[in-house]
Amino acid sequence: MPKSLMVTPEQMRARGQIEFSPIPVNQYDRPLREELEKYGAARLLGIYRDMLIIRVFEMMLSEVKLQGKYREIEYSHRGPGHLSIGQEAAAVGEAFLLGVDDHIYGSHRSHGEVLAKGLSAIEKLDDAALMEIMRSYFDGQCLRVVDDGSHASVKELAIDYLLYGTLAEIFGRETGFNKGFGGSMHVFFPPFGIYPNNAIVGGSGDIAVGAALFKHVNRAPGIVVANIGDASSACGPVWEGLCFATMDQFKTLWDGEYRHGLPLIVNFVNNFYGMGGQPVGETMGHQVLARLGAGLNPEQMHAERIDGYNPLAVVDAIARKKEIIARGDGPVLLDTVTYRYSGHSPSDASSYREKSEIEMWQQVDSIQSYAGELVKAKVAPKRDLERVSKRVDELILKTYRNAIDLEISPRADLMETECRLEQVMLSNQRVERMADRAPEVLLAKADNPRVQQLAKRSRSAFDGQGQRLPKGKCVGIRDALFEAILDRFYADPTLVAYGEENRDWGGAFGVYRGLTEALPYHRLFNAPIAEGAIAGTAVGYALEGGRALVELMYCDFMGRAGDEIFNQLSKWQSMSGGGLRMPVVLRVSVGSKYGAQHSQDWTAMCAHVPGLKVVFPATPYDAKGLMYSALLGSDPVVFFESQRTYDMPEEFAKGGVPAGAYEIPIGEPDIKKKGKDLTILTVGATLYRALEAAAELESRFGLECELIDARSIVPFNYEKVLESVRKTRKILLASDACVRGSALQTMAATITLLAFDELDAPPVVVGARNWITPSDEVEDAFFPFPADLLDAVHEHILPLKGYKVQRACDRRELLRRSALGV
Ligand SMILES: Cc1ncc(C[n+]2csc(CCOP(=O)(O)OP(=O)(O)O)c2C)c(N)n1
Numbered sequence: 024m025p026k027s028l029m030v031t032p033e034q035m036r037a038r039g040q041i042e043f044s045p046i047p048v049n050q051y052d053r054p055l056r057e058e059l060e061k062y063g064a065a066r067l068l069g070i071y072r073d074m075l076i077i078r079v080f081e082m083m084l085s086e087v088k089l090q091g092k093y094r095e096i097e098y099s100h101r102g103p104g105h106l107s108i109g110q111e112a113a114a115v116g117e118a119f120l121l122g123v124d125d126h127i128y129g130s131h132r133s134h135g136e137v138l139a140k141g142l143s144a145i146e147k148l149d150d151a152a153l154m155e156i157m158r159s160y161f162d163g164q165c166l167r168v169v170d171d172g173s174h175a176s177v178k179e180l181a182i183d184y185l186l187y188g189t190l191a192e193i194f195g196r197e198t199g200f201n202k203g204f205g206g207s208m209h210v211f212f213p214p215f216g217i218y219p220n221n222a223i224v225g226g227s228g229d230i231a232v233g234a235a236l237f238k239h240v241n242r243a244p245g246i247v248v249a250n251i252g253d254a255s256s257a258c259g260p261v262w263e264g265l266c267f268a269t270m271d272q273f274k275t276l277w278d279g280e281y282r283h284g285l286p287l288i289v290n291f292v293n294n295f296y297g298m299g300g301q302p303v304g305e306t307m308g309h310q311v312l313a314r315l316g317a318g319l320n321p322e323q324m325h326a327e328r329i330d331g332y333n334p335l336a337v338v339d340a341i342a343r344k345k346e347i348i349a350r351g352d353g354p355v356l357l358d359t360v361t362y363r364y365s366g367h368s369p370s371d372a373s374s375y376r377e378k379s380e381i382e383m384w385q386q387v388d389s390i391q392s393y394a395g396e397l398v399k400a401k402v403a404p405k406r407d408l409e410r411v412s413k414r415v416d417e418l419i420l421k422t423y424r425n426a427i428d429l430e431i432s433p434r435a436d437l438m439e440t441e442c443r444l445e446q447v448m449l450s451n452q453r454v455e456r457m458a459d460r461a462p463e464v465l466l467a468k469a470d471n472p473r474v475q476q477l478a479k480r481s482r483s484a485f486d487g488q489g490q491r492l493p494k495g496k497c498v499g500i501r502d503a504l505f506e507a508i509l510d511r512f513y514a515d516p517t518l519v520a521y522g523e524e525n526r527d528w529g530g531a532f533g534v535y536r537g538l539t540e541a542l543p544y545h546r547l548f549n550a551p552i553a554e555g556a557i558a559g560t561a562v563g564y565a566l567e568g569g570r571a572l573v574e575l576m577y578c579d580f581m582g583r584a585g586d587e588i589f590n591q592l593s594k595w596q597s598m599s600g601g602g603l604r605m606p607v608v609l610r611v612s613v614g615s616k617y618g619a620q621h622s623q624d625w626t627a628m629c630a631h632v633p634g635l636k637v638v639f640p641a642t643p644y645d646a647k648g649l650m651y652s653a654l655l656g657s658d659p660v661v662f663f664e665s666q667r668t669y670d671m672p673e674e675f676a677k678g679g680v681p682a683g684a685y686e687i688p689i690g691e692p693d694i695k696k697k698g699k700d701l702t703i704l705t706v707g708a709t710l711y712r713a714l715e716a717a718a719e720l721e722s723r724f725g726l727e728c729e730l731i732d733a734r735s736i737v738p739f740n741y742e743k744v745l746e747s748v749r750k751t752r753k754i755l756l757a758s759d760a761c762v763r764g765s766a767l768q769t770m771a772a773t774i775t776l777l778a779f780d781e782l783d784a785p786p787v788v789v790g791a792r793n794w795i796t797p798s799d800e801v802e803d804a805f806f807p808f809p810a811d812l813l814d815a816v817h818e819h820i821l822p823l824k825g826y827k828v829q830r831a832c833d834r835r836e837l838l839r840r841s842a843l844g845v
C-alpha cells in the first residue's frame with residue numbers, strides 16, 4: 024500500500040471496457056530452408072539426434088517396466104516411469120536455445136526435458152568446462168563409471184555421462200545425479216541448468232517464480248523456464264505463482280535497473296491429458312490453454328499456443344520470448360501442444376482414449392516428420408539419419424548395462440549409522456553471506472529511526488535497582504528480531520524479505536518497522552495474498568543460491584502453504600543428494616484472541632516432517648540469537664513467534680539483550696530457572712504461565728521447579744533435560760499446542776525411553792484442549808493456565824497436600840476425552 028499509488032474514485036468509477044489482444048495460435052510457418060541458413064545443418068541434425076535419444080531412452084524404460092527386460096537383459100524396476108514418448112519435439116525445441124544459465128524446473132514427466140536440456144548444455148559448453156563439471160560433481164563419482172577411455176571426444180563422454188547419471192538416478196543408484204535419493208520423477212542436474220522436477224504436479228509453478236526472482240534480484244544471468252503439465256494448470260501453486268510473477272510492482276515500483284518483469288517462461292506442456300482426465304472439454308473451461316495468460320496483466324503474459332510437434336516452431340517461440348524477457352517485459356506464457364503415446368505410467372492401459380486418436384498423432388510423429396523434412400531439404404541424407412539412429416541405440420544399451428549393474432552402480436547403504444541420507448537431510452552450514460558483493464541498503468544502520476529509538480530503551484526488563492520497567496520502555500521480542508534481521512540485511516546481499524504487508528505496514532506485527540526506510544523494494548516487498556507462493560518462491564530463491572526470509576502472518580495460514588512447506592521446503596536438500604542448500608527462514612506467528620483460524624500452534628506438524636528445523640523462542644534474548652543462527656544457516660527454519668509475547672522484555676538473561684550480534688545454536692534448550700524437585704519443559708509463550716505455576720508450587724507446596732525452555736523443537740539436544748530429570752525425577756511438559764500429537768508428546772515419549780529408571784512418575788504433557796480455539800471471550804477454557812499445570816502435577820506426578828483440582832484431568836477424564844476424540 025505505497026502512498027504513491029493513489030486510488031481515486033474518478034478513475035475507478037469511470038465508464039469503459041477492457042480490450043484483449045488476439046492470442047496467437049500455431050502461427051509458425053517458416054520453411055526449413057530459412058532455419059538452415061540461421062542454424063546450419065549440424066545443429067538441425069542435432070535436433071534429430073536429441074529427439075531420438077529421448078525416444079529410445081523412454082522406449083527402453085517402457086520395455087523394462089512392461090517386460091522386465093531390455094534387449095533380453097532382465098531388470099526389474101519397481102519405481103515409477105512417467106514417460107514422454109511422443110513429446111520429444113517440445114522438449115528439444117525448448118532446450119535448443121537455452122544456455123547453461125537458463126534454468127528449467129519441471130514435473131514428474133521430465134526425463135525428456137532433462138535429456139534435452141543436458142544435450143543442449145553439452146553442445147554449448149567447451150571441453151574444459153565440461154570436464155570441470157563432471158570431475159567436480161559429487162567428486163566425479165558418476166564420471167568414473169562412464170569414463171572408460173572409449174570416447175573420441177569430451178562431448179561424447181559428456182553425453183554418456185548425462186544418460187548414465189539420469190538413468191542411474193531413475194534406478195535409485197548412489198552414482199545417479201541425485202545419489203539415488205530423487206528417482207525418476209525428480210531427477211535433475213544443476214550444472215547443466217536442470218533444476219528440480221516435481222512429483223507434486225504444478226509444484227514448480229511457484230518454485231520457478233522464486234528462481235526467476237533470484238535472477239532478477241541478484242542480476243544473475245539467464246532465464247527460468249517452468250515446465251508444467253496442462254492438467255496441472257488448475258493447481259494452486261501455478262495460479263499463485265502466476266499472480267506473484269505478474270505483480271505490477273516489478274514494473275512500477277522497483278528502482279532503476281530492477282524495474283522490469285521477471286525473466287520467466289511459464290511453459291505448459293500441453294498433451295491434453297492429466298492421467299485420464301481431459302482439461303479441454305472436461306475438467307477446465309479455457310478451451311485453449313494460452314487463454315490463461317489473458318487475465319493476468321495487460322501484456323496477457325505475451326501468451327500464445329505453439330506447435331510442439333514441430334521442434335523448430337518451439338525454437339522460434341523460445342527465441343521470441345527470450346527477446347521479450349531481455350527487453351524487460353516478461354514473464355511470458357507458452358501453451359506448447361504435444362501428445363504422449365505412452366500411458367500416464369506403464370500400468371496405464373489408456374482406457375480413457377481411442378486407439379485411433381493415438382494413431383492419428385503417430386501418423387504425424389514429430390521425429391518421423393522432422394526426419395522427412397531434413398532429407399527433403401537435403402540437410403542430411405537418409406543414411407546419415409540411420410547412422411545417428413544406430414549410434415543412439417548403442418548409447419542407450421551401454422547406459423542400460425551400466426546402470427543396472429550393482430557392482431558399477433551400487434545403491435546407497437542406508438542401514439549404516441550416519442548413513443549418506445542422514446548426512447544430507449540438513450546441510451548444517453554457517454554461511455555469513457550467500458554472495459560476495461556489497462548489500463544494497465538505503466541508509467546507514469545508525470541513521471535508522473528505529474535503531475535510534477531502540478538505543479534509548481532498556482535492554483532488560485528491570486532497572487538498575489531490579490525494579491520491573493514498563494514494557495514500552497524495554498526492548499521486546501519484536502525489537503530483538505528486528506535487530507537481528509536488520510543486521511543480516513547489511514551483511515548478506517542476497518537476503519530478501521517478503522510476505523503480506525511486509526513493506527510500509529512494517530510486517531503484520533511490527534517486527535519490520537524501520538526496514539522500509541533501510542531497504543530498496545527488491546529486498547523488501549509486499550507479496551500478494553498467496554501464502555503458497557510466498558513459501559514456494561522462497562524455495563526457488565534458495566535453490567538458486569539466495570537467502571529468503573518470508574512471513575506467513577499467522578501460523579494457521581501454513582494450511583495454505585502446506586505443499587510448499589511440507590513437500591518442497593523440507594525435501595530438496597535431501598532429494599538433491601546434498602547438492603543444493605535451502606537457506607529459508609519462514610516466520611509464522613501463533614495468535615490468540617482471534618478464534619479458531621488464527622490461534623493454532625502447529626509446531627508438531629513442522630516437527631513431524633523430516634527436513635525442517637523448528638524453533639520457538641519465548642524471550643527477546645533467545646529470539647535474537649536464534650534469528651541470527653537461522654539467518655546464518657543453510658537449512659530451512661520454521662521460526663515460530665507468539666503474538667502474546669511480541670512486547671515481552673528480557674527477564675532471564677543477565678545484562679538483558681545484547682545490542683550486538685550473537686548466535687544461539689538451534690537445538691539447545693535453556694534452563695530459565697534452577698530447581699531440584701520438578702522439571703518443567705515448555706515450548707513458546709507457555710514459559711510465562713509455567714513460571715507462574717512454578718512460583719505457586721514453590722510458595723504453597725515448597726516444590727522448587729527447574730524451568731527449561733525448549734527454544735528449539737528440531738533439532739533437539741536432550742542432554743540438559745535428562746540431566747535435570749536425573750535430579751528432579753519428575754517432569755511436566757507444557758505448551759499452547761493442542762495436546763494430542765503435540766511436539767511435546769514426542770519429547771515426553773523420548774524422555775520416558777531414555778530416563779525410565781530415573782523417573783518417579785510418567786512425563787506429563789499439558790497443552791491446549793483438542794478443540795477449535797473458541798472466540799476470545801471464552802478462549803481461556805482452551806489454553807493451559809498455571810492452574811492446569813498444577814492440576815496435572817497433582818493428578819499424575821505428585822499429590823499436592825491440600826490442593827483442590829480446578830479442572831478434572833484424572834485418568835477417567837482423559838479416557839472420556841480420548842474416546843470422544845476431543
Ligand atoms: C498434487 C498432485 N496431484 C495429483 C497427482 C497425481 N498425478 C500425477 S500425474 C497427474 C496428471 C498430471 O497431468 P499434467 O499436469 O497434464 O501432466 P502430464 O502427466 O500430462 O505430463 C496426476 C493427477 C500428483 N502427482 N500431484
Ligand SMILES: [Mg+2]
Nearest residue numbers: 252253254296
Ligand atoms: Mg497433461
